[in-house]
Amino acid sequence: MHVPSSLFVSFHLLLAAAVVATAQNAPSLVRVGVILDLTLSIGHQGRIGIQMAVEDYYAAHPASATKVVLHFRDSEGDVLRAASAAMDLIKNAQVQAIIGPPTSAEAEFVSHIGDRAHVPVLSYSATSPELSAAQTPFFVRTTANDSFQTAPVAAVLRAFNWRAVAVLYEDSSYGMGILPALADALQGVSAKIMDRASVPSDADDARIDAVLYHLMAMPTRVFVVHMLYPLAARLFRRAKKAGMMSEEYVWVATDGVGGFIEWLSPENVDAMQGVVSLQPYVELTDDVKNFSARLRERSRLENPSDADVVNLTLMRLWSYDTAWAIASAVEAAGVPSPAFQTPQQGTALTDLDRLGVSATGATLLKAVLTTTFDGIAGKFKLVDGQLQLQAYEVVNIIGKGARTVGFWTPEFGITKDLNPDSAKVLKQILWPGEPRSTPKGWTVSPNGRMLLVAVPVKNGFKQFVDIAVNSTTGETKITGYCIDVFDEVMKSLPYPVSYRYVPNNDSFESYNNFVNLVRDQEVDMIVGDVTITASRMAEVDFTMPFTESGWSMVVTVQKDTSSTMWIFVQPLSTSLWLASLAFFIFTGFVVWMIEHRINPEFRGTPWQQFGLIFYFAFSTLVFSHKEKLESNLSRLVVIIWVFVVLILTSSYTASLTSMLTVQKLQPTVTNVRELQRRGHYIGYQEGSFIKSSLTKMGFEESKMRMYSSEDEYADALSRGSANGGVAAVFDEIPYLKLFLSQYCDGYMMVGPIYKTDGLAFVFPRDSSMTGDVSRGILTLAESEKMTKIEKAWFGEPGACRGPSSAAIGSSSNLSFQSFAGLFIITGVASSLMLLVYLATFAYRERDELRAAEPTAGSGSVSLRKLRAWMQHYDRKDLRSPTFKTWNDESLRNGNESGNRVPSPRWMGEGSQRNGATSPFSVSVRSEVNVVSSVEETPASDALDNSSEQEEEGATINSLEITQSPSFVQSSR
Numbered sequence: 001m002h003v004p005s006s007l008f009v010s011f012h013l014l015l016a017a018a019v020v021a022t023a024q025n026a027p028s029l030v031r032v033g034v035i036l037d038l039t040l041s042i043g044h045q046g047r048i049g050i051q052m053a054v055e056d057y058y059a060a061h062p063a064s065a066t067k068v069v070l071h072f073r074d075s076e077g078d079v080l081r082a083a084s085a086a087m088d089l090i091k092n093a094q095v096q097a098i099i100g101p102p103t104s105a106e107a108e109f110v111s112h113i114g115d116r117a118h119v120p121v122l123s124y125s126a127t128s129p130e131l132s133a134a135q136t137p138f139f140v141r142t143t144a145n146d147s148f149q150t151a152p153v154a155a156v157l158r159a160f161n162w163r164a165v166a167v168l169y170e171d172s173s174y175g176m177g178i179l180p181a182l183a184d185a186l187q188g189v190s191a192k193i194m195d196r197a198s199v200p201s202d203a204d205d206a207r208i209d210a211v212l213y214h215l216m217a218m219p220t221r222v223f224v225v226h227m228l229y230p231l232a233a234r235l236f237r238r239a240k241k242a243g244m245m246s247e248e249y250v251w252v253a254t255d256g257v258g259g260f261i262e263w264l265s266p267e268n269v270d271a272m273q274g275v276v277s278l279q280p281y282v283e284l285t286d287d288v289k290n291f292s293a294r295l296r297e298r299s300r301l302e303n304p305s306d307a308d309v310v311n312l313t314l315m316r317l318w319s320y321d322t323a324w325a326i327a328s329a330v331e332a333a334g335v336p337s338p339a340f341q342t343p344q345q346g347t348a349l350t351d352l353d354r355l356g357v358s359a360t361g362a363t364l365l366k367a368v369l370t371t372t373f374d375g376i377a378g379k380f381k382l383v384d385g386q387l388q389l390q391a392y393e394v395v396n397i398i399g400k401g402a403r404t405v406g407f408w409t410p411e412f413g414i415t416k417d418l419n420p421d422s423a424k425v426l427k428q429i430l431w432p433g434e435p436r437s438t439p440k441g442w443t444v445s446p447n448g449r450m451l452l453v454a455v456p457v458k459n460g461f462k463q464f465v466d467i468a469v470n471s472t473t474g475e476t477k478i479t480g481y482c483i484d485v486f487d488e489v490m491k492s493l494p495y496p497v498s499y500r501y502v503p504n505n506d507s508f509e510s511y512n513n514f515v516n517l518v519r520d521q522e523v524d525m526i527v528g529d530v531t532i533t534a535s536r537m538a539e540v541d542f543t544m545p546f547t548e549s550g551w552s553m554v555v556t557v558q559k560d561t562s563s564t565m566w567i568f569v570q571p572l573s574t575s576l577w578l579a580s581l582a583f584f585i586f587t588g589f590v591v592w593m594i595e596h597r598i599n600p601e602f603r604g605t606p607w608q609q610f611g612l613i614f615y616f617a618f619s620t621l622v623f624s625h626k627e628k629l630e631s632n633l634s635r636l637v638v639i640i641w642v643f644v645v646l647i648l649t650s651s652y653t654a655s656l657t658s659m660l661t662v663q664k665l666q667p668t669v670t671n672v673r674e675l676q677r678r679g680h681y682i683g684y685q686e687g688s689f690i691k692s693s694l695t696k697m698g699f700e701e702s703k704m705r706m707y708s709s710e711d712e713y714a715d716a717l718s719r720g721s722a723n724g725g726v727a728a729v730f731d732e733i734p735y736l737k738l739f740l741s742q743y744c745d746g747y748m749m750v751g752p753i754y755k756t757d758g759l760a761f762v763f764p765r766d767s768s769m770t771g772d773v774s775r776g777i778l779t780l781a782e783s784e785k786m787t788k789i790e791k792a793w794f795g796e797p798g799a800c801r802g803p804s805s806a807a808i809g810s811s812s813n814l815s816f817q818s819f820a821g822l823f824i825i826t827g828v829a830s831s832l833m834l835l836v837y838l839a840t841f842a843y844r845e846r847d848e849l850r851a852a853e854p855t856a857g858s859g860s861v862s863l864r865k866l867r868a869w870m871q872h873y874d875r876k877d878l879r880s881p882t883f884k885t886w887n888d889e890s891l892r893n894g895n896e897s898g899n900r901v902p903s904p905r906w907m908g909e910g911s912q913r914n915g916a917t918s919p920f921s922v923s924v925r926s927e928v929n930v931v932s933s934v935e936e937t938p939a940s941d942a943l944d945n946s947s948e949q950e951e952e953g954a955t956i957n958s959l960e961i962t963q964s965p966s967f968v969q970s971s972r
């Protein structure tokens, strides 16, 4: 008894010692649950990865105070099993953290349980954005959520300019979670989700086919696929059977496909040829390779049947990093043994209510969230409870696997390489069916039916649309400007359109009925000279116009003879005529003023001098003035004046020339009122909307005549309203221009241009093509090609402009304004010279002027004084060279002949050069003597008779007015 009891005691002591030793040296154990789908080999490999991580961690940190003990549970891919496993782990195994159930649906349930029990739940594969740390704070995502990859998906669509897509998604919380973010991202690149089709994870082939055929009937050919690889693989196999893995089609898959390519069987990869997918980017470091090799080795040992699937996926890297993070966080938090508190509550329906709350959960969660380290899948750092990814790889599934065609990073978007400086494009992608060019992503006739395009049958203006039937072959050939433009636009569309032209006669009657063909769905669209009008717009859609807009009228022109008789006055405006006249007279007067006293040619009877002023000035017009000028002042005046005259005359000539050439043609009618007032007939084109517009303008229908070709227009216009023709033809600008280009002479476009919107193509209302075609038209209009097409059908623009509107009475005459500068120059110069002359005159003759007595007679004293001065001015300046030499000669002549007796006083004084008085007094005397010859000396008389015969009258005249005894006296 003793022995056993002592043995028992000693055993107890030993045990106690061992426990104490363990407490001091051995780390405290922290239980961590792991829920995986162990029915899948990916689950097994996850398990191995997690185990390896924990082992590696403690191998690297041997002195750890804690030790994670893993408890594995199998969810079998079932939400309830996963929940039940979580319950079991928390309740029975008392785990302090759970490493995540694989799917989003399982994770959602488990995270709620974890939240309740304050047990952090870390999932590396639940990517649905519907799960978030905001709702369940104890949920930690050690991967990115799916919203994150909507940006690279949108970037890929944007890179190829696809604007309409259909989305196929798995009908699960994983599949649906992405939709809101995807819709936002696509909107950001102005791509439209045309349709969304959900496929249940367990859908049979018939169900998948139904979805595919539905999508096939849609015009879009770009499909975005968001499903996990098992379903995706089946989908692509069905799609291949349905012929949707061929040319035209584009498939863009999320990382549900791209991240699992290694898990796909060769047949599945074969069905996915050409698919573009995303894949979180992980650098292939030595650690990764090493881990991969070890994992392969271990998985072969543990499960030899699994050996075929051994390649790397990110999931395994993340599982490793997640387990490492837990171990590291447990150590950092120093989490003690589990201490679950059972909540106090009355009734507990099931075990769920009896779940304890982990006392250490909050601490551990905090530790996990702040853990950072360099994991094998890159930097491990959690933000808002989820891992941050650095980049996505864009892969193209070709051959037996995937080829990287580019990268996407949040900072730089799409790039060829990870280097931020690399080109922002993807590498060459092999699309399904291996087409030569990038698919356009859209088909107009999804069922392969050709679109019917109605074209109007026309009698005239065939440059727009011409339908010619080859009599031998019976073929219809449709050509024309509209056809060329349409074909060109169709070629530029981002998707192929197959269409066929069908001529239609409805256009004869009215284009309104013609347009209704589209509304009634008899044809798919109309190409022709159809004008956009509000009433038509109510029935159909129009593209942007491809011609000029507006309508106007064309009338005949005739020679304008009305104003030819007086046309010579028209070049100059009245103000300019008057100003010129005034300056002619002024200049003539100034020259006369300056020359009068010193130049014999500017003397004579008042009438003669008056005439001379005009004659001299006007003769400068043709530079034919013969009068020799004596004063430099007047020469200067004349030089400047001649310059002005030169400019005036040449301007006049130019203006007159242009008037004579331009004003020959005038329109017969210039406005609509005139047409209405005179009751003229007017013409319009058959089928045109202009008829109703004319009626609205007040024209009577009985006064309208319908024509269908440009020849008929010309004929009707030339016959005129009175002879069964018309006075004006109303039509749209493109037609009128075409008409004028063919009938160059004799017609012109007049009047206002009424607003319409030009010719455009007709589509059914709300057609998805209208926008694309409009864009195509605008692009074409801005290009060289449009000009080429126009040239081909309508000839060189401006080749025949005819007597265009610019010609109508618009040649303006020259106004005073245009020459004001010249007049100022000559005016100022002339006035200045006159002032200089007067100043000199006043200065030189100051004594005589001062001495000049006001003449007797009426008027105030100053007036009379002025008169006296003027008399003085009127006399010859005998000191001037002309008169001096002339006087000398005449005196000599007088002496020689002996008839004239020179006055000794004159001789003496004339030879004197020292004073102003003496010669002046002589001249005064002589004039006085002429008049009062009776009382004067014979010498003076003789002088006057010989020298101033021609001036006698004037002198007498002036003296008769101004003579006064006192003046004569003072002269003496």
Ligand SMILES: *[C@@H]1O[C@H](CO)[C@@H](O)[C@H](O)[C@H]1NC(C)=O
Pocket (backbone or CB within 6 Å): 129, 130, 131, 132, 133, 144, 145, 146, 147, 148, 386
């Ligand atoms: C998903 O990830 C994006 C990008 O990291 C983030 O902005 C967003 O808040 C996340 N959504 C949820 C529900 O966690």
Ligand SMILES: *[C@@H]1O[C@H](CO)[C@@H](O)[C@H](O)[C@H]1NC(C)=O
Pocket (backbone or CB within 6 Å): 261, 262, 308, 309, 310, 311, 312
């Ligand atoms: C696994 O990777 C190796 C080398 O990277 C490759 O040769 C092999 O084909 C891959 N296996 C599968 C199933 O993808």
Ligand SMILES: *[C@@H]1O[C@H](CO)[C@@H](O)[C@H](O)[C@H]1NC(C)=O
Pocket (backbone or CB within 6 Å): 470, 471, 472, 473
């Ligand atoms: C009609 O078609 C035939 C065969 O293509 C061709 O030789 C002939 O010139 C065409 N006739 C006309 C009027 O275009």
